[in-house]
Amino acid sequence: MTVPVWQDRSCQRHITCDVAIVGAGVVGAYLALTLSRQGLDVVVLEARFPAAGATGRNAGMALTGLGEYYHTVIERHGRATARSAWQRTLANGRRTRALHDELDLAYEACGSLLLAIDDAEAAELRSAADAMAVDGLPAVYHAADPLGRGFAAALEQPQDIGIDPVRFTEAMLAASGAMLLENSEVYALVAGDGGVAVRSRLATVRAGHALLATNAYSPLLHPSFRGRVLPTRAQMLLTAASPRILETLAYANYGYEYFWQLPDGRVLMGGWRKGYRDQEVGYTDETTEEIQRGLETFLRERFPEVSQCVELRWSGVMGFSPDGMPLVGVLPDLPCVGYAVGFTGHGLGLGIEAGDDLLATVLRGEPEGIFAASRIESPAD
Ligand SMILES: Cc1cc2nc3c(=O)[nH]c(=O)nc-3n(C[C@H](O)[C@H](O)[C@H](O)COP(=O)(O)OP(=O)(O)OC[C@H]3O[C@@H](n4cnc5c(N)ncnc54)[C@H](O)[C@@H]3O)c2cc1C
DSSP states (O other): OOOOTTTOOTTTOEEEEEEEEEOOSHHHHHHHHHHHHTTOOEEEEOSSSTTOSGGGTSOOEEOSSOSSOHHHHHHHHOHHHHHHHHHHHHHHHHHHHHHHHHTTOOOBOOOEEEEESSHHHHHHHHHHHHHHHHTTOOOEEESSOTTOSSOSEEEEETTOEEOOHHHHHHHHHHHHTOEEETTOOEEEEEEETTEEEEEESSOEEEEEEEEEOOGGGHHHHOGGGTTTSEEEEEEEEEEOOOOOOOSSEEEETTTTEEEEEOTTSOEEEEEOOGGGTTTSBSSOOOOOHHHHHHHHHHHHHHOTTSOOOEEEEEEEEEEEOTTSSOEEEEETTEEEEEEEEOOTTOHHHHHHHHHHHHHHHHHHOOOOGGGBGGGSOOTTO
């Protein structure tokens, strides 16, 4: 992230506050709301506008779990970590529902189905269901496709919800009463006066602490994120209103495909990244013909009655971590600056809980917990 001399107006406006938050996505908005409610003076600096990043471009699914199935996460991280991660997503879901009620926002309490595309994935779902049952995690395994659409099996998670992530983010920001500096890209974090000076295009904000909620964009702001937060593109489309085909959120092919029929009948579908993982990287906001064709073909083959009129196509940038779990920590050179990033396509399922870990770590000096970024080596360490 760079700012040329002609655009740098950071010296023209000086603001002092308790905590500066960089990024006004769902995570930054949640942090602003929580800190303001604790009586702290908060300023949010946003490069563009609220929910301009992945938050405003996602599928709106607040799901239980991570990007891999439960038994796979046990193999990778150990049972205690996997169980704890799942419990955190369940807590995140409960708190997302409570915040929606409190802020008078609607959500779809429709549950989700993880759908197996073949027998091999069905066996994986069965293993996931068995391991979840052992750990008392809520899920119902269906050995036959509950949708009757040629899937090989399904895992139902009744507690999952669909939300409008933009309204949610805007409502949290508004309720926080925090000062919001839009169009104010942060380009430097400088230690000083027992805190940090956050220099952005339009102002310098001096704060005791700064919190980075910059997800995919984090490597552009600080070198310690390079190789630890990997910008990964996802594409979506939205069809015209169609006959009702689906009552739940749906997540298929190990989560590579996801779809949801909105209350107005339009169908949101995203994914088709599996065969294009090398291409779907970086920050370019564009859709590609191959992936969009793949999404349309998937819908046509499984749900032929869905309208083939596509109203919108878009892309967004997710911040993947190397092991699929978020990264919570403090900058190696600036311990008063913390971050919660690397949500790996699950920020609606974990942003609130990871945000709480960030607040505990940076403001109260508590251990970072299961999402501690120190588990992954940084080039700046
Ligand atoms: C197509 C797509 C579908 C997805 N579907 C789902 C889903 O269904 N469920 C789910 O849980 N997750 C999903 N995700 C992922 C989810 O959107 C993210 O995990 C989540 O939005 C991350 O929120 P965030 O606030 O951390 O980051 P972001 O929403 O990306 O916000 C970061 C903000 O920081 C700002 N910023 C960055 N750098 C700077 C800087 N230097 N100065 C000032 N501001 C800065 C950006 O402009 C941006 O507004 C999807 C993502 C995509 C792209």
